[in-house]
Amino acid sequence: MCRAFKKKKNQVPDCSKCFPEIMPENEDAVAVYSQVHSQAIYVGMEGVAVDLDFNAVKFVMDLNEVENKFDCFHKVLMMWHHVAKIDNAKRKIKK
Numbered sequence: 001m002c003r004a005f006k007k008k009k010n011q012v013p014d015c016s017k018c019f020p021e022i023m024p025e026n027e028d029a030v031a032v033y034s035q036v037h038s039q040a041i042y043v044g045m046e047g048v049a050v051d052l053d054f055n056a057v058k059f060v061m062d063l064n065e066v067e068n069k070f071d072c073f074h075k076v077l078m079m080w081h082h083v084a085k086i087d088n089a090k091r092k093i094k095k
Contacts, residue, residue, distance in 0.1 A: 028066045032061055033079045057073055
């Protein structure tokens, strides 16, 4: 939202204020997560996301030639589940 707002005003957003610095050991995981975060498995009538599609994670790790796939995989899952938990909490509040 910030980027779209700043774009309308012909300004460049300062993302360092909103996003923490990415540590070098997390760069691969953040890159993979940013590409697969929407590749979830949904269930039920409400379409609740229950987990991330592991095949999508592996595919993107292979494309990005990630060296430590085990570590990267767990970091990506940890990020996805953290965001999903927040989203589910917001969904419950709206009801």
